[in-house]
Structure formats: structure tokens, C-alpha cells
Amino acid sequence: MLNGFLIKSAIINSKSGAIIPIPENNTNDYFVENGCETIINWFFSREAVEKRRNNHLYDLKEINLAILGEYRKLRRVYALTRKSSRCKKQRR
Numbered sequence: 001m002l003n004g005f006l007i008k009s010a011i012i013n014s015k016s017g018a019i020i021p022i023p024e025n026n027t028n029d030y031f032v033e034n035g036c037e038t039i040i041n042w043f044f045s046r047e048a049v050e051k052r053r054n055n056h057l058y059d060l061k062e063i064n065l066a067i068l069g070e071y072r073k074l075r076r077v078y079a080l081t082r083k084s085s086r087c088k089k090q091r092r
Contacts (some may be wrong), residue, residue: 005021006022006023006024006025007021007022007024008022008023008024008025009021009022010022028040
């Protein structure tokens, strides 16, 4: 599988150790050669970029609300399991 993703170089973050590979092939050329030119052109069109830019803050807000909601659910489950385990210990 690694042979299918040839790289010509890599950037290494000295603090985190993260590696960003620089592919040997131009990915835009790859998508065009494989019939994805229409999708690529749409994705980078002014209209699509503006839509993503305008939705960015809304999306962040929605994601944060969803994460907080899931966190609250986990806290409730955790509290219930702690309460349940305390009751079992007291019965013994």
C-alpha cells in the first residue's frame, strides 16, 4: 500500500513530531486524469468557497453544542454508575 503513495519529501514538525508528506504526484492532476475535474472545479469554485466560509462559524457552534450535549450525557451515566456502585457497597 505504501508503494501506491510515493512521496518526494516530507515536512516534520520538530515540536510535535507530526509529519506532512509531500506527494510525488500532483493531486489535482490525478483527480483530473481520473474523471473528477467537475467535482474539483465545483469544490474550489468561488461559490463553494464562500458557502464554506459563511457556514464556518455556524458549523463550529453546532459542533460545540453537540459535543457539550454528549458530554452531559456521559456525566449523567457516570454519576448514575457511581451512585449505583455506592449503593452496592453500602448493602454489603
